[in-house]
Amino acid sequence: MAFQLIRGLSSGTAPYFSLALLLLVLAYLLSAATQDTSRLSDLFLYIFGLGLVCLLLLAIILGRGLYRLYRDFKRKAPGSRLTLKLVSLFVLLIVGSTSIVYGFSVHFLQRGINSWFDVKVEQALEDSLELSRNAFGIRMRTLLRQTRMMAGVLSELPDARLSHSLRELTQLSGALEITIWNTNGQLVVSSIENPAIFIPEAPDDSIVRRLLQGEDYIGLDPAANDELELSAAVMLPRKSILAEERYLHVSFPVNDHLSSLGKNVQDAYTDYKELSYLRKPLVTIFTLTLSLIVFLTMLASIWFAVWISRRMVQPLQELAAGTQAVASGNYNMQLTASGHDEIGFLVRSFNQMTQRLTQARNASDRSHRLLEQQTSYLTTVLGSLSSGVITIDNDLYLRTANVASSKILGVNLQQRLESSLDSLGKLNDNLHSFSLLIQNYTFKAVAWQQQIELQQTKGRQTLMCHGTPLPAETGWVIVFDDITTLLQAQRNAAWGEVARRLAHEIKNPLTPIQLSAERLQHKYASLVPPDQTETLQKLTDTIVQQVEAMKDMVNEFSDYARSPGLQLEKVSIGQLLREVLTLYQSHANHQFTLLNSPAEIRVNVDKNRMRQVFHNLLKNAIEASEEANKSVDIVISYHLIMQQHLPWLEIIINDHGPGFPKDMVDKLFEPYATTKIKGTGLGLAIVKKIIEEHGGDVWAENLNPDGAGIIIRLPLEED
Numbered sequence: 001m002a003f004q005l006i007r008g009l010s011s012g013t014a015p016y017f018s019l020a021l022l023l024l025v026l027a028y029l030l031s032a033a034t035q036d037t038s039r040l041s042d043l044f045l046y047i048f049g050l051g052l053v054c055l056l057l058l059a060i061i062l063g064r065g066l067y068r069l070y071r072d073f074k075r076k077a078p079g080s081r082l083t084l085k086l087v088s089l090f091v092l093l094i095v096g097s098t099s100i101v102y103g104f105s106v107h108f109l110q111r112g113i114n115s116w117f118d119v120k121v122e123q124a125l126e127d128s129l130e131l132s133r134n135a136f137g138i139r140m141r142t143l144l145r146q147t148r149m150m151a152g153v154l155s156e157l158p159d160a161r162l163s164h165s166l167r168e169l170t171q172l173s174g175a176l177e178i179t180i181w182n183t184n185g186q187l188v189v190s191s192i193e194n195p196a197i198f199i200p201e202a203p204d205d206s207i208v209r210r211l212l213q214g215e216d217y218i219g220l221d222p223a224a225n226d227e228l229e230l231s232a233a234v235m236l237p238r239k240s241i242l243a244e245e246r247y248l249h250v251s252f253p254v255n256d257h258l259s260s261l262g263k264n265v266q267d268a269y270t271d272y273k274e275l276s277y278l279r280k281p282l283v284t285i286f287t288l289t290l291s292l293i294v295f296l297t298m299l300a301s302i303w304f305a306v307w308i309s310r311r312m313v314q315p316l317q318e319l320a321a322g323t324q325a326v327a328s329g330n331y332n333m334q335l336t337a338s339g340h341d342e343i344g345f346l347v348r349s350f351n352q353m354t355q356r357l358t359q360a361r362n363a364s365d366r367s368h369r370l371l372e373q374q375t376s377y378l379t380t381v382l383g384s385l386s387s388g389v390i391t392i393d394n395d396l397y398l399r400t401a402n403v404a405s406s407k408i409l410g411v412n413l414q415q416r417l418e419s420s421l422d423s424l425g426k427l428n429d430n431l432h433s434f435s436l437l438i439q440n441y442t443f444k445a446v447a448w449q450q451q452i453e454l455q456q457t458k459g460r461q462t463l464m465c466h467g468t469p470l471p472a473e474t475g476w477v478i479v480f481d482d483i484t485t486l487l488q489a490q491r492n493a494a495w496g497e498v499a500r501r502l503a504h505e506i507k508n509p510l511t512p513i514q515l516s517a518e519r520l521q522h523k524y525a526s527l528v529p530p531d532q533t534e535t536l537q538k539l540t541d542t543i544v545q546q547v548e549a550m551k552d553m554v555n556e557f558s559d560y561a562r563s564p565g566l567q568l569e570k571v572s573i574g575q576l577l578r579e580v581l582t583l584y585q586s587h588a589n590h591q592f593t594l595l596n597s598p599a600e601i602r603v604n605v606d607k608n609r610m611r612q613v614f615h616n617l618l619k620n621a622i623e624a625s626e627e628a629n630k631s632v633d634i635v636i637s638y639h640l641i642m643q644q645h646l647p648w649l650e651i652i653i654n655d656h657g658p659g660f661p662k663d664m665v666d667k668l669f670e671p672y673a674t675t676k677i678k679g680t681g682l683g684l685a686i687v688k689k690i691i692e693e694h695g696g697d698v699w700a701e702n703l704n705p706d707g708a709g710i711i712i713r714l715p716l717e718e719d
Helices: 002-009 014-035 037-074 080-116 119-155 159-173 205-212 256-277 279-327 342-384 403-409 421-425 429-442 484-524 530-561 573-581 607-627 662-667 683-693
Strands: 177-182 187-192 217-222 228-236 246-253 388-392 398-401 448-456 459-469 476-482 568-572 590-595 602-606 632-643 646-655 697-702 708-715
Touching: 037 080, 037 279, 080 279, 119 159, 119 217, 119 228, 119 246, 159 177, 159 187, 205 217, 205 228, 205 246, 279 342, 342 403, 388 403, 403 429, 403 476, 421 429, 429 448, 429 459, 429 476, 459 484, 484 530, 568 573, 568 607, 573 590, 573 607, 573 632, 573 646, 602 607, 607 632, 607 646, 607 683, 607 708, 662 697, 683 697
Parallel strands: 590 632
Antiparallel strands: 177 187, 177 246, 217 228, 228 246, 388 398, 388 476, 448 459, 459 476, 568 602, 632 646, 646 708, 697 708
């Protein structure tokens, strides 16, 4: 419960209001005690207790501030070290200056209080009091003799004349009141000058007892309106023994100025004696009070030092937090500017900086978005190009590459960005030749154009390369196109035109030549001598056979030159291959093996044209094996493959013949390119032409250790 109470008092603004109220009460009590030292001893306990409460509350507030400062320092919060340094400096300054003032104040207090009780001052007060007493003594002795004389005169008069005589004596003596009393306290006769008093008060019993003892009385007694008067009382002589005892009581006025001086001297002397008696307690009480006030002031000053230090460092902490926020990317940070000092100027400068950073970031974001849009646009454009486009820097490092460049070169260049051309050239021979070409021309710093031939699996590949330096000499852009198909198409078109013209020019005279040879043999066989008949027969037969051969060659030229429309239909490729192979399985020395695919594959082709393809390929394989005196062993397989995420049909025809010469592999599918002793060299050219008409591709390769293979790929989906 006590801990919760202290915690509740030390939280929020309640401690500050409570402390302010207690300090006001303490200040009031101290003011009252210092104005009246006689109340100091009575108020000391209240002052000391209230001071202890203020000390406790202030210690709680200060302890909370110091604990927060220690916690921030342990957590290495921004600004905690500077706050601790400022607090330490303030505390040293406060403790040092307060200690000096406290020591001087205690010394001055003790010396000052002791100086109040100087011996000369005390003697002067006593002399003044004695002087006033002597002055009053002379006056009182005079009045006492006068009273005795009145008593002697009155004792001779009869009672009837007493009242008249008293009035005369009152007027003559200047007395305020003259009364005669018996010892029983009964008034005999009186004369009073004050009209407000009708019945005088009887003198005090002590005066009566003193008179009865034979002593006269003279003294300074209080009167009405807090004034003083001199009272004298003497016994009246008795006329006879039987007469009652009476005494005369006379009241004389006191001089106002003399009375005031005497009273002041008496009061001063009384106060001095009281202070002299309380000298040591006063020193102790004042010292304790001063210590309490100094301790309160010191704690309050330390608390204020902590508060003002945190107040001074707070803008710096906000600046540190804002700087960290800006460093983390939050450029919208704005601080609250307080004051017009240097720190306020720094805060306003920070806000201006963040505003400018925000504007710069927004401008950068807009530029970045525009750059991204332009980059995306350029990437889309480059990605849609069929030409390969790459950029390199001056150090010959690859910076960008589009999809077509990877497709043309057969290497994923997007995964090898920031690689040098030397490292790319080590991947394969084609890239080595390509990189050497770029290195040989980029040092000239002018635009260049060069054609290069690369050796691929499907044959020779021809690239047309263009190099252009980038602006500000930051690198090069290389654009290259695969013109292999274009060159092949040009050659095919040229050969087609040649074949068409040859077929047209040669086919017309062949029939008359053949008919003329047959007619010569028929007409002149009987006319020639018998020994020349056989010669004529051989000559005419040779002419007819060569004409037939020429007709076959012309028909092949016609087949190569013409481009009839394809009659496409869904065909089971396995069934089509088996139908073609049945025509060649009658020969006992010919071995054919068909490796069927696990799943049936149907392809959209021209059935008759594909039969022509398979016949040409099988015929070439058989003739190549027979010319090399090797057994005819042909293996045919077909299966489904994925190429560029699309399904393709791949057909492979392998034989165990001598294979193709290395210098002929790239030219096999060109017209009149043949390795056979017989033949026109148009068979494989026709095969390639038909496959390309179907949107496919065909190429040849040698097998290891011997043999050759033809690979055909046809798309299974329309592209």
